[in-house]
Amino acid sequence: MGSEVPVARERKRHGRHYTPPALARFLARRLLAHAPDSGVLRVLDPACGDGELLLALHCEAAARRPELRLELTGYDLDAAAMSSARARADAAAVEIDWHTGDFLTASADLADASYDAVITNPPYVRTQQLGGATAQLLSKQFGLRGRIDLTHPFVAIVPRLLSTDGVLGLLCANRFLTTRAGANIRALLSAELSPVELYDLGDTKLFTAAVLPAVTIATRCTQDAPCRYASAYEIDRDDPHSATDLFDALIGGHGTHVTHNGRTFAIEIGTLVTGATKPSGHRADPQPTYATRTDAERSQMVVDTPSAGHDLTTLGERRFATSDVDCAPLVGDHSTAPGELRSAAMDVDRAAVSATSAAMYFDSAGGSRVGAVGDGGAARAGEQRYVGAAAGCSEAWRMSRPGVDAWLADIGAATWRVFGDVGRIRVGIKTTADKVFISDRWAEVEPCPEAELLLELITHHDLGPWRVRRACDRRVLYPYDTARPARTPVDLVEFPCAADYLRVHKDVLAARGYVTAGGREWFEIWVPQRPHLWRVPKVVFPDISERPRFALDRSGAVVNGDCYWISLADLRAAGDGERLAYLLMGVANSALGLAFYDAVCGNRLYSGRRRWITQYVSRLPLPDPHTRAAAGIIDLVRDFVDGGRPHDADGRHLLDERVAAAFGVVLEPSAPR
Incomplete structure (x- = not known):
């Protein structure tokens, strides 16, 4: 038992939480549903660990997209993990281009649009573990703000490396959805990419460590449809509505209850609200970031910084109320066109969804409300004042469903103040x-x-x-x-x-x-x-x-x-x-x-x-x-x-x-x- 403590401490320090096989296959499957029809799919895992994600993608592609020829590339800083990855790939007769080293440094030498897909479970190392000096260097190098962790620069690099129709499959702690510290990732996904599928896997305990994960699928090209959002959280009951597998339920057509590893989970389905006035499928106006800078600007910013080229992360948190949206199930193979959600719920008036959701949001910085949607001007003291696009990516992301949105709108109309207006917390x-x-x-x-x-x-x-x-x-x-x-x-x-x-x-x-x-x-x-x-x-x-x-x-x-x-x-x-x-x-x-x-x-x-x-x-x-x-x-x-x-x-x-x-x-x- 005593030997386990140093191992756990070392994992936390370097963010080493390797992806469970079932979750790796799910991530690979969802990425392939949006991968371009290019004949050849160039795939990068910038923090590949023991190679689980790349090997899972190879297996899923063979079963679901046999017409694709994969060119797989993996980077990791951990020589022992890379040795294991090579051995696994050799045993499976899978050809992968392995690189042992710091991807954050090596990425400066990679050309724009080098890959058609990035599948990654990047390392999570908090500022406390990185050290203040390293965190400041990473923030400056990759155009990040506020409190950062090592996941942020890995995600910041992705848009530049993707082809115009490329796709990202990201597995990370779900805390980025709601916390202020997650604003960097929310900004990158909104400005540089278009999220098309989001899965909050909550307290499913898919990892042996205390990790609450989320899967995000985002494309480089703009999507017209809003992002589909599904979540899974344990409930205190033992009467599941369905015998469906957890992962199949997440891509199903409606909310349900399922059993997984002896526990019952509520599967809830809706669409993503980001706090912007545009639907989540539309990319926000781009801001200057690492990905949008010129090669000359990036080369001037690159510095030697320590990184841990391993896997995921720490505790994340997330939960929404029960589902009242029925959606057509997603199709796991390529019979679903990239970005096509085939969902009845997605056919609702997107402008109405956007306006309604924008009217719900409170300014996360201080709890003050900043102007009602369509109120024709600044609200007087005591009136409801809600934030729209001005909040940008500082807003937490949440699940939108018509019934819940209407309920929140009614509460908003009757709100005099919010807690943050009347007293300092x-x-x-x-x-x-x-x-x-x-x-x-x-x-x-x-x-x-x-x-x-x-x-x-x-x-x-x-x-x-x-x-x-x-x-x-x-x-x-x-x-x-x-x-x-x-x-x-x-x-x-x-x-x-x-x-x-x-x-x-x-x-x-x-x-x-x-x-x-x-x-x-x-x-x-x-x-x-x-x-x-x-x-x-x-x-x-x-x-x-x-x-x-x-x-x-x-x-x-x-x-x-x-x-x-x-x-x-x-x-x-x-x-x-x-x-x-x-x-x-x-x-x-x-x-x-x-x-x-x-x-x-x-x-x-x-x-x-x-x-x-x-x-x-x-x-x-x-x-x-x-x-x-x-x-x-x-x-x-x-x-x-x-x-x-x-x-x-x-x-x-x-x-x-x-x-x-x-x-x-x-x-x-x-x-x-």
Whole structure:
């Protein structure tokens, strides 16, 4: 067992998560459905690992496109993996041109349009593993922005290398669909390519590692049809609608439930909404990227940067509400023309789909809404204001289905503000030395710091809907003056016991060079947040939970980094702070709030858990607090929080009814309860 830990650590460091054979065949099959009729198909895998994808493509082409002659090329940095790939290809009598080395560097010598298809499961290595200097070099070299991982430059290179009718088959973590860090990939796929098929494979556990994968098929040429979008997520039931295989169900004509490896999954089918005003099948106006620069410009940008030429990635997250779209099944062989979806749902008025979906979107940067579609001008304060093309690729991608879209549009029409408009959503403290700063056994510590500096700490274990119930007396040594609005460390001379305790751990704390490099004291917490705001009541909720658990805290406790919080000091600037707090909790803890999250934010982990981070929570809608319907929500939540009313089935049902009525909608029949 001990030997497995270093292996897992090494895989994470280099992004080595090789593609399972069944998934490799599915990716190859979908790529071939859109491959050009050229007689010869030049195929590249820039991070081929042990060769699984290229070998799967060879097998699928022999069965489905026997007229094609394949010219296969594979690159990888891992010599051991390449040796295995060569041996496998030789055993199968498959001719492949292998290259051991750094593809990101080697790609500079490859001519434009060198390949007709790229099939890849690129390495996923986060910025923390890459190192800041390497990440900055890659960002500059490939025209990337924000937080990057090693997948981004691999995808950035693809458009230049593809022929005009070429196709990309991309397997990567599904987190690119919804996270801010995934904006680079969304931008590349929107501006340089045209997505035609998207499969969010969610928590299917196809990989042995904790990977939530997605498959994207995108063509170099513009497509008229919107991108077909299918997803698979586990549901808590054992009565599948169909005995169909998981992968066959994903290309089927309608949503269904299937069993795979003893677990039941909901297959949901719709079309892709990217946040742009054009349908997803139309390529956005190109922006200057690595692929569109001239050879001279690219040659000046190429630098020697380390890369891991291996395979996939880490945790991704995604989930949408249940399917209400019936589509004709996709055909796995080439009887389906490239880009042809043969779907009844695709015949809907694309302009209407585009306009409707654009009207749903909230600005992911801060939760503010930026102008209603067709509103004829800027919206006044308090009016609904939604974002269209201006959001661009900063918007999360989501699944569009007529029933869900209409439901969201009705909610949008009744939205007064979103959460991000009325209060700042902050993460809790990050000490980067929890063993030193946090304990539930301070009485046993020698020397024990002064009680004045040992503040109660709220973690995700303490939160339920409405109320904070501390699981234990966990406290944080918080070396700040909580009476001052500016972050001010205490004078340790005034707290000799705390000073002695911290000096015992000085080697550990002083080793955090990033703290002292910012001109701060060696004993400080890395992210202490706003010390003076802890005393103010606040809404607190966990970072990760299956269902929403928004609670009101009046204890003055500090919030840990596994939770987020909204201070009533911020809410008061937007109105009656306490009433707004009750309204926020009512919407967030309701079935409508959960269904809205799944439809618009959709960041899901394993076992149905959701991420309740600023980017997503800021989008949740609020009805006008001055209406009678909103007053009904506020009164009920006050009873839950302060009146001792039990949060039982009757109470939840009443809350759900009042929240739905405040937005003038009924809950979807399949909305989470």
